[in-house]
Amino acid sequence: MAWHGYARITVTTLLTNPQKVAIRNALLGLGEQVGAPNLITHLRPSNDQQSVIVEINKPSDLTKAECVTALATALGVSENTVNNNSTFEAFTGADWEARRQSCLAYLATNAGAWE
């Protein structure tokens, strides 16, 4: 059964604008780009664009390792470097709706960084 949900990845070292674009493109590449709008991978960057919430539909849970691999390739650095300079949170819940509510609760708690 497919996993449809939300995750947040934050890079803790300061990114340049080209790096921010590269990260967004890399995250979009993790999932589908055709199909129903809700199932196509789409994003929401934080105000400073150091963090991105990714909504994705894929065969299994999105993991930090997948994001790290994609970001390392996009940024041209080692996976170890990305892993040590990033945080990851998959919003939990039994289904998409529960994960959405978990993500909304996070946004409400951290509105200043995202609105």
Added chain:
Amino acid sequence: MTYRTLILDNLASGLIFYYPMDETAGAVIDDVSPQNNNGTYTGVTLADTPSPQDGTRAPLFDGVNDFANIYSAALNSDWNGLEFTVSGWARVFNAAVWTDGLQHNIFRIRSDGSNFVEVFKRTTNNNLRFSFSGGGVNNTITVTTSRVDWFHWAVTVSDSLNVARFYIDGVEANNVAPGTWTGALSNTNCVIGAGTTNPTQAWNGWVAHVASWNFAQPADVIRRLFLSDPFPMDRLFQRTMKTPLLRR
């Protein structure tokens, strides 16, 4: 009479766009007006719940990263910030949305920070806000509500008559003397279901039947949009047409 018929048959004059938002597939938010100012959906769950006033189904905006971008060069050409009406229907996902501390935009068209029209749920609990800014003169009205059913919203602006009116469920909530809109539309700030295409201020709930005209519709038309009510001329026409049938 369906809402679509009401708009396309009775209110076609001056129509800039009309998005029924009843799509069941694809990423195009279809403008069924002659202007064909189509836009693009991102993330929405199409045909998620019954729309108001007809048998179609409306998309769910998830409150996180869903929106419909309606900007186009053609819309920018059609838009007249001096004289216009915007209207539509909206519904929150549940009562908790009204107290979640987040801003959720139903609709925004904006040139810049001094020239915009928008309808949104404020960060303040149970506040629905209508806002029109022309030339930096920002007029807002706030409606206190926690309703979870569909509601109809509308804003009419007439620079020539020096009045902007804000309506909810076909009733004028307030009116103000507006400033004068200037500037071309922003390509990241003409959005249904969010405040920007980033997206920020994403709506958490459903939106349907968003329409705009290039003049300020009068109050009785806004009332009839809310009621999905045929016009007197229609009633007259229907009676005329029905009479022979009744005689049979």
